[in-house]
Amino acid sequence: MDINNDSLARLAHANGITDVEYEAQQKELAYQARLEKILADVRNSDEPAEMPEVHRNHEEPSYD
DSSP, X not given: OOOOXXXXXXXXXXXXXXXXXXXXXXXXXXXXHHHHHHHHHHHTOOSOOOOHHHHHHHHSOOOO
């Protein structure tokens, strides 16, 4: 006898998505939360942001 009434299946059914779609959605939400935390940390930091392209521009010769 198969019991197909686990919480993930019920949640997916209630939201109208499959368990695979639900897991992918949760993974994406977790990724976005990590990015938002990194962005918040950068905004709250007193250190200047790294700008490697600016440093390279000063090191490369100019042919103007």
